[in-house]
Amino acid sequence: MTPDTSGTKTRICPICEAGCGLRIRTTDRQVIAIEPNREDVFSTGHVCAKGIALKELDADPDRLRTPLIRRANGLQPATWNEAFALIESKLSQIRQAHGTSAIGTYIGNPTAHNIGLSMGLGVFASTLGSTQVYSAGSVDQLPKQLACELMFGNDMAIPVPDIERCDYLLMLGANPVVSNGSLWMVPKFRDKLRALHDRGGKLVILDPRLTETARLADQHYAIKPGADAWLLSAVINELRRLGAQIPNHYNAQGVESLFASLAQISSEAAALRSGIDIADIHAIAGALHTAKRAAVYGRVGTTLQQFGTLTSFLIEVINLLTGNLDRAGGAMFPEQAFATPTHSGSGLNYNRYQSRVSGYPEVLGQMPVVALSEEITTPGDGQLRALVCFAGNPVVSNPDSDRLAAALTKLEFMVCIDIYHTETSRYADVILPGTSPFEDSHYDSFLGAMGYKNTARYSPPIFPASSPSEWQMGLTLAYLIKQAAVPTPQALNAFEDDVVAAAVSRHVNDEQGPLFGRDVQEIIAAIGPDRGAERLLDLGIRAGRWGDHFGARNGLTLQQLIDNPNGIDMGALRPNRLNEVVRLKHSSINLAPQEILLEIGRLLAQPVTSGFQLIGRRNSQTNNSWLRNLPMLTKGRALSELEMNLEDARLLGVASGEWVQISTTTATVNVVVRTSNAIRRGTVSLPHGFSEDNELQQHRLTPGANYNRLVATSQIDGLSATAALNGLSVNISRASAAAPSRQH
Ligand SMILES: Nc1nc2c(c(=O)[nH]1)N[C@H]1C(S)=C(S)[C@@H](COP(=O)(O)OP(=O)(O)OC[C@H]3O[C@@H](n4cnc5c(=O)[nH]c(N)nc54)[C@H](O)[C@@H]3O)O[C@H]1N2
Ligand SMILES: Nc1nc2c(c(=O)[nH]1)N[C@H]1C(S)=C(S)[C@@H](COP(=O)(O)OP(=O)(O)OC[C@H]3O[C@@H](n4cnc5c(=O)[nH]c(N)nc54)[C@H](O)[C@@H]3O)O[C@H]1N2
Ligand code: SF4
Numbered sequence: 001m002t003p004d005t006s007g008t009k010t011r012i013c014p015i016c017e018a019g020c021g022l023r024i025r026t027t028d029r030q031v032i033a034i035e036p037n038r039e040d041v042f043s044t045g046h047v048c049a050k051g052i053a054l055k056e057l058d059a060d061p062d063r064l065r066t067p068l069i070r071r072a073n074g075l076q077p078a079t080w081n082e083a084f085a086l087i088e089s090k091l092s093q094i095r096q097a098h099g100t101s102a103i104g105t106y107i108g109n110p111t112a113h114n115i116g117l118s119m120g121l122g123v124f125a126s127t128l129g130s131t132q133v134y135s136a137g138s139v140d141q142l143p144k145q146l147a148c149e150l151m152f153g154n155d156m157a158i159p160v161p162d163i164e165r166c167d168y169l170l171m172l173g174a175n176p177v178v179s180n181g182s183l184w185m186v187p188k189f190r191d192k193l194r195a196l197h198d199r200g201g202k203l204v205i206l207d208p209r210l211t212e213t214a215r216l217a218d219q220h221y222a223i224k225p226g227a228d229a230w231l232l233s234a235v236i237n238e239l240r241r242l243g244a245q246i247p248n249h250y251n252a253q254g255v256e257s258l259f260a261s262l263a264q265i266s267s268e269a270a271a272l273r274s275g276i277d278i279a280d281i282h283a284i285a286g287a288l289h290t291a292k293r294a295a296v297y298g299r300v301g302t303t304l305q306q307f308g309t310l311t312s313f314l315i316e317v318i319n320l321l322t323g324n325l326d327r328a329g330g331a332m333f334p335e336q337a338f339a340t341p342t343h344s345g346s347g348l349n350y351n352r353y354q355s356r357v358s359g360y361p362e363v364l365g366q367m368p369v370v371a372l373s374e375e376i377t378t379p380g381d382g383q384l385r386a387l388v389c390f391a392g393n394p395v396v397s398n399p400d401s402d403r404l405a406a407a408l409t410k411l412e413f414m415v416c417i418d419i420y421h422t423e424t425s426r427y428a429d430v431i432l433p434g435t436s437p438f439e440d441s442h443y444d445s446f447l448g449a450m451g452y453k454n455t456a457r458y459s460p461p462i463f464p465a466s467s468p469s470e471w472q473m474g475l476t477l478a479y480l481i482k483q484a485a486v487p488t489p490q491a492l493n494a495f496e497d498d499v500v501a502a503a504v505s506r507h508v509n510d511e512q513g514p515l516f517g518r519d520v521q522e523i524i525a526a527i528g529p530d531r532g533a534e535r536l537l538d539l540g541i542r543a544g545r546w547g548d549h550f551g552a553r554n555g556l557t558l559q560q561l562i563d564n565p566n567g568i569d570m571g572a573l574r575p576n577r578l579n580e581v582v583r584l585k586h587s588s589i590n591l592a593p594q595e596i597l598l599e600i601g602r603l604l605a606q607p608v609t610s611g612f613q614l615i616g617r618r619n620s621q622t623n624n625s626w627l628r629n630l631p632m633l634t635k636g637r638a639l640s641e642l643e644m645n646l647e648d649a650r651l652l653g654v655a656s657g658e659w660v661q662i663s664t665t666t667a668t669v670n671v672v673v674r675t676s677n678a679i680r681r682g683t684v685s686l687p688h689g690f691s692e693d694n695e696l697q698q699h700r701l702t703p704g705a706n707y708n709r710l711v712a713t714s715q716i717d718g719l720s721a722t723a724a725l726n727g728l729s730v731n732i733s734r735a736s737a738a739a740p741s742r743q744h
């Protein structure tokens with residue numbers, strides 16, 4: 001479809017999980033203005049500064065528009081054919097000499113917000129078939145997904161608070177007023193909170209910082225970083241003392257084993273570890289026990305820590321124990337419109353194989369990023385020699401950045417697909433430029449499973465593509481691997497047809513799916529001949545929960561979403577979905593997986609820490625490591641400051657605006673302090689996503705300190721090996737000034 005470029009268009013913002021509907025005024029190839037789309041059925045007019053700044057991103061001269069190839073004088077512009085030919089010859093050479101496992105993939109966060117890229121990289125990764133798959137998930141949500149995999153046998157069964165009907169919301173380690181929600185699409189959080197208050201409901205926050213969200217809450221408890229599992233265990237024990245029992249209809253197994261294990265954790269110990277009084281712990285349990293409808297929700301503060309999987313598991317245990325899981329006003333399972341065939345098969349997607357060097361467990365088909373450096377630098381069979389990085393910036397977002405950066409220089413070949421120059425792509429041999437978001441379509445295929453209500457929305461491109469779409473890039477990379485040749489346009493089309501046919505076959509062969517036994521050709525014909533990720537999208541929507549099942553009933557098609565640019569609203573979340581989402585034997589929930597019981601043992605043996613603990617936060621002007629260069633967002637702002645308790649600062653002899661030095665076993669970084677009484681003593685907070693890289697500052701990147709230089713890769717969640725980026729023990733001392741920028 002060729003977009004008409006002038007007028008007002010609707011577009012879903014691709015930056016964060018709020019998924020705001022935008023209205024975009026354009027003339028020719030220019031964005032004139034961006035405003036919220038009040039008619040959007042999901043976001044109902046929400047927007048933030050970042051969504052408005054997409055105008056600048058689209059027009060940004062620094063945004064990459066041509067492929068770059070490394071030559072003697074550095075990264076230089078090249079044609080698409082040159083870039084693909086080089087990638088083909090290098091990857092073929094490496095594969096022939098060292099096997100498929102010498103080639104790895106890194107999947108960055110924006111792939112979750114970019115349908116063409118996520119589907120394209122999916123084709124690439126499955127064609128390549130390497131076990132060396134890394135993603136930002138192991139510096140983010142994998143502990144939560146693993147907890148759901150262990151408990152329900154389904155890593156996508158992620159409960160979200162039913163905020164529109166809930167009376168008591170307990171939130172740990174999340175700051176939706178700034179982040180706009182995560183593993184929970186919840187635009188207009190403030191309005192939803194106001195409505196909760198209007199009906200007499202309460203929001204209670206557990207966070208070491210009095211966050212922007214905590215300021216609007218009814219109660220804030222400044223918990224010590226990393227102590228959530230202690231506190232939640234004590235809450236569970238107290239709930240049981242009050243008489244709470246797991247309702248029979250949940251069909252939960254292992255209840256007694258779990259409770260016997262948790263009973264070893266006393267309220268006294270929990271109070272000592274968490275810094276929250278026993279009376280307050282009991283008050284939280286009491287409120288959860290008496291609330292009509294309650295939900296417990298935890299995010300980055302609970303997953304990026306040493307007990308991330310256990311903490312995520314205990315959160316759902318409370319939702320079960322209070323009878324609030326899977327019921328209106330509690331923690332519910334959204335119904336995603338886009339279907340992928342059910343992965344039936346026995347066993348968990350966990351620890352089926354281990355990483356080569358340190359033996360980390362596989363989680364959902366991925367290796368943890370803490371293994372990345374050592375897999376590149378440790379010689380031997382299976383050594384990682386090439387990396388294809390899709391929309392990620394691991395040198396800033398992954399732990400032990402200096403070590404990772406050094407490891408990347410040892411790769412024989414690296415490709416980055418990115419819209420900007422980054423701290424990571426500076427080591428690439430080829431950079432392929434992603435398109436402007438306005439040249440691409442949008443559909444939330446992954447995040448749609450986590451909406452505060454059930455909707456389906458699609459945005460077509462606003463501007464014609466000036467270069468290959470990211471779907472085509474992924475497809476081309478897959479073709480290079482498969483055929484060891486750069487495809488002609490005809491060959492790429494034929495390959496795309498094969499990909500679509502294979503996807504249709506998977507649906508038709510899925511015994512539990514609605515297309516089981518249908519005719520493959522009939523379905524391919526119904527999808528139509530238009531090229532792009534849209535064919536797979538149409539397939540997934542029509543085979544989905546609300547879909548038309550290709551003529552079998554009235555229901556959703558992609559065409560209907562195109563015809564309804566404000567989205568289609570399927571209404572509030574629906575209860576009683578456990579039968580469908582639980583995929584363990586006998587549809588029972590497993591409350592005592594061996595891994596969890598062992599982890600409780602590890603918690604009990606955890607030494608008590610003293611000294612400063614570093615935690616992260618997000619700021620409203622940037623998104624992880626990007627948007628740092630858009631003047632509308634960052635000009636003149638100090639965004640990379642260390643928040644420190646006033647009393648701690650006084651004892652150190654530093655004032656706001658002065659420099660301190662933070663050091664760990666891996667690095668020393670210098671940062672400016674901002675004193676505050678809104679953070680608990682002993683805890684300091686620094687946003688991630690910045691770096692000291694002086695060369696990139698030519699691209700107007702707002703400077704700052706790279707948090708992740710301070711994190712050792714040994715600092716991990718015990719079960720998923722996700723990096724425990726929060727709750728880091730650090731030394732802090734006065735510094736006279738900024739450290740010199742890091743030279744490369
Ligand atoms: N210390 C600390 N570290 C953290 C976190 C933390 O809380 N504390 N949070 C973690 C979390 S939750 C996450 S998700 C990770 C993120 O980790 P990564 O995904 O590795 O890093 P991002 O900074 O999101 O980098 C995204 C890159 O994609 C590019 N990009 C943006 N849009 C597109 C697009 O449409 N196409 C293409 N091709 N490229 C695009 C951007 O320019 C940027 O370079 O960071 C993690 N790191
Ligand atoms: N503006 C903006 N929005 C974003 C992003 C962004 O970079 N900028 N990133 C997006 C991404 S990729 C994600 S994953 C989401 C994340 O969404 P959120 O998880 O809501 O984001 P954070 O602001 O990192 O909130 C984490 C909170 O955990 C607290 N915390 C740290 N350690 C602990 C602990 O041990 N226990 C407890 N209880 N709390 C702790 C921190 O103080 C912080 O307030 O945000 C998304 N939205
Ligand atoms: S909250 Fe901001 S960044 Fe997130 S989707 Fe909405 S406009 Fe985009």
Ligand SMILES: [Mo]
Nearest residue numbers: 109139140141
């Ligand atoms: Mo994230």
